[in-house]
Amino acid sequence: MISQHLPVLQVVVPLLFAPICVLLRRHNLVWGVVLLSCWASFVIATLLLQQVLTGGEIIYAIGGWEAPWGIEYRVDILNSFVLLIITGIASIVITFARESVHKEISEDRIYLFYTAFLLHLTGLCGVVITGDAFNIFVFVEIASLSSYAMISAGRDRRALLAAFRYLILGTVGATFILIGIGLMYVMTGTLNIADMADRIRDVQDTRTIVSAFAFFTVGVCIKFGLFPLHYWLPNAYTYAPSIVSAFLSGTTSKVFIYVLLRFLFTIFGAEYAFDTMHLDIILMVAALLAIFSGSIAAIYQDNIKKMLAYSSIAQIGYMVLGISLVSVTGLMASILHLFNHALIKTALFMSVACFFFRFDSVSLKDLKGVGRQMPWTTMAFVIGGLSLIGIPMTVGFISKWYLIVAALEKDWWWMAALILLGSILAVVYIWKVIEVIYFQSTEADSQPVTEAVKFQEAPLSMLIPVWVIIFANIYFGVNASWVTDISQQAAVYLMGGQ
Amino acid sequence: MENLLGLYNYWVAIALMMMGFYIVIANGNLIRKIIGLNIFQVSVFILFISMGYLTGGTAPIYSEAYTQYSAPLPHVLILTAIVVGIATTALGLALTVRIYKAYGSIDESEISEMDQD
Numbered sequence: 001m002i003s004q005h006l007p008v009l010q011v012v013v014p015l016l017f018a019p020i021c022v023l024l025r026r027h028n029l030v031w032g033v034v035l036l037s038c039w040a041s042f043v044i045a046t047l048l049l050q051q052v053l054t055g056g057e058i059i060y061a062i063g064g065w066e067a068p069w070g071i072e073y074r075v076d077i078l079n080s081f082v083l084l085i086i087t088g089i090a091s092i093v094i095t096f097a098r099e100s101v102h103k104e105i106s107e108d109r110i111y112l113f114y115t116a117f118l119l120h121l122t123g124l125c126g127v128v129i130t131g132d133a134f135n136i137f138v139f140v141e142i143a144s145l146s147s148y149a150m151i152s153a154g155r156d157r158r159a160l161l162a163a164f165r166y167l168i169l170g171t172v173g174a175t176f177i178l179i180g181i182g183l184m185y186v187m188t189g190t191l192n193i194a195d196m197a198d199r200i201r202d203v204q205d206t207r208t209i210v211s212a213f214a215f216f217t218v219g220v221c222i223k224f225g226l227f228p229l230h231y232w233l234p235n236a237y238t239y240a241p242s243i244v245s246a247f248l249s250g251t252t253s254k255v256f257i258y259v260l261l262r263f264l265f266t267i268f269g270a271e272y273a274f275d276t277m278h279l280d281i282i283l284m285v286a287a288l289l290a291i292f293s294g295s296i297a298a299i300y301q302d303n304i305k306k307m308l309a310y311s312s313i314a315q316i317g318y319m320v321l322g323i324s325l326v327s328v329t330g331l332m333a334s335i336l337h338l339f340n341h342a343l344i345k346t347a348l349f350m351s352v353a354c355f356f357f358r359f360d361s362v363s364l365k366d367l368k369g370v371g372r373q374m375p376w377t378t379m380a381f382v383i384g385g386l387s388l389i390g391i392p393m394t395v396g397f398i399s400k401w402y403l404i405v406a407a408l409e410k411d412w413w414w415m416a417a418l419i420l421l422g423s424i425l426a427v428v429y430i431w432k433v434i435e436v437i438y439f440q441s442t443e444a445d446s447q448p449v450t451e452a453v454k455f456q457e458a459p460l461s462m463l464i465p466v467w468v469i470i471f472a473n474i475y476f477g478v479n480a481s482w483v484t485d486i487s488q489q490a491a492v493y494l495m496g497g498q
Numbered sequence: 499m500e501n502l503l504g505l506y507n508y509w510v511a512i513a514l515m516m517m518g519f520y521i522v523i524a525n526g527n528l529i530r531k532i533i534g535l536n537i538f539q540v541s542v543f544i545l546f547i548s549m550g551y552l553t554g555g556t557a558p559i560y561s562e563a564y565t566q567y568s569a570p571l572p573h574v575l576i577l578t579a580i581v582v583g584i585a586t587t588a589l590g591l592a593l594t595v596r597i598y599k600a601y602g603s604i605d606e607s608e609i610s611e612m613d614q615d
Contacts, residue, residue, distance in 0.1 A: 138578060145585055148589055158613055161610075161613075164528060167589060168531055168590075172519070172538070175538060175539055179545070
């Protein structure tokens with residue numbers, strides 16, 4: 001019986017547990033509740049993906065109200081895969097979170113922080129699963145408001161300004177999305193995504209739809225931080241609590257790229273978006289600029305979190321580049337990279353959280369020689385870094401491989417070369433960190449170093465989740481067939497073949 | 499002329515939208531930024547409500563006397579969007595209060611200068 005109601009449970013479970021957290025207040029208890037509901041969401045997402053793989057698309061009418069009147073949830077191969085990514089990342093991050101949150105967030109706010117965490121998960125799941133355009137806007141705002149609150153929980157006062165700037169730009173982006181949806185509603189008379197897709201063909205040449213298209217695309221691009229619109233991203237990721245950086249980098253940008261895919265391919269259609277509006281050229285230029293400006297900016301950072309934030313901008317560039325190729329292989333590379341980049345960046349931000357836990361700093365100058373004090377964490381960081389670069393046997397390699405294959409399919413050698421060049425820039429900034437943490441010695445050598453001080457690994461409750469996700473980085477890099485299969489099915493589905 | 503007067507509600511919405519957006523971009527004062535953001539959002543609400551309005555239409559309550567009704571859906575959507583807007587404003591103001599406590603200023607350029615060192 002319950003298996004019929006999985007789509008709504010995906011959103012309702014975290015939504016219901018969030019207010020319970022406010023009532024419970026005791027932080028270990030709250031953490032337990034959040035842990036439970038995240039893993040429950042993950043189980044639901046896994047079951048949904050299984051149902052979709054065996055039975056095809058699931059359509060769920062909320063409250064029994066059929067589609068044109070009520071809101072429906074639609075689960076297909078693409079969004080069940082994205083659901084799996086975000087709930088998986090949320091579960092692993094929350095398992096890791098307890099010690100780190102305890103250290104970084106003031107005691108009396110911990111339960112509120114966990115509440116915001118669950119609400120953010122609710123919002124993301126809602127955005128992905130819903131089949132109603134206005135519902136997307138509402139869930140986007142739920143997710144965004146809770147993420148502003150989570151970022152502002154950082155101990156550094158700069159976190160406040162970062163959260164404020166994100167709030168201003170995020171709201172502008174969301175309002176653009178709202179304008180786009182409103183204009184589409186006016187022309188089609190429906191908010192249901194499937195109906196909208198049917199009716200928009202007749203009116204797609206009107207100026208209203210053109211402006212809806214422009215508003216919507218720019219709004220979504222602000223939300224995931226595509227190159228010229230990424231202004232809010234570096235500081236938000238840098239000054240947020242470590243957990244939040246790991247969670248947001250693994251989930252939020254993925255969800256908004258999903259929204260872009262859904263609107264471009266399902267509603268507007270690839271033909272309109274790319275042949276009539278020529279969005280592919282704009283996206284390609286922005287993506288290439290994102291890859292290079294992000295990577296080059298990352299090289300010059302001394303703060304590891306800021307470096308990873310700039311690297312995220314570059315990685316978002318790779319995802320968008322795959323979309324701009326408008327081919328099944330290109331889309332497949334993008335969807336693969338949603339999954340792979342979530343694994344990579346979450347692993348990296350989580351190992352940086354371990355550094356911060358021990359040394360109260362993520363600045364390179366304070367982390368000289370930590371490789372000897374925290375061998376397991378640094379090893380995790382190195383493997384994550386290799387995966388980011390795209391070394392074979394890691395997930396990063398798989399997505400870069402398909403991206404290059406997609407570029408070569410079009411005989412665009414220059415683009416394959418640029419992608420490789422981007423990877424070399426990643427080598428530079430990852431190497432910079434490796435050099436400092438392994439090969440430079442601590443300045444404080446003058447102090448008498450006892451054995452206990454010398455070896456200060458992060459607690460096991462943090463190390464195990466980090467290594468689980470590092471293991472996933474390698475596992476899905478070696479046995480990529482399951483993920484590539486699903487990405488390919490999703491790409492074929494988006495391009496219109498069944 | 500018909501475009502100018504017949505669609506005046508849309509012109510108002512667009513004028514408000516641009517004003518609000520300009521305030522958000524051009525002003526360094528955090529409170530004014532929030533005010534600008536509010537104007538920007540409200541203009542979108544007006545846009546939506548105008549879309550649902552029908553000249554001579556009444557509220558959609560079934561009665562023999564009336565045959566023309568305004569579309570209720572955009573109005574309902576905007577009720578939701580107003581709630582979202584209030585939540586955003588409240589959060590923005592709360593952040594401003596905390597920024598003021600931490601920096602003693604609510605001017606963006608002054609705050610950025612303080613963090614330079």
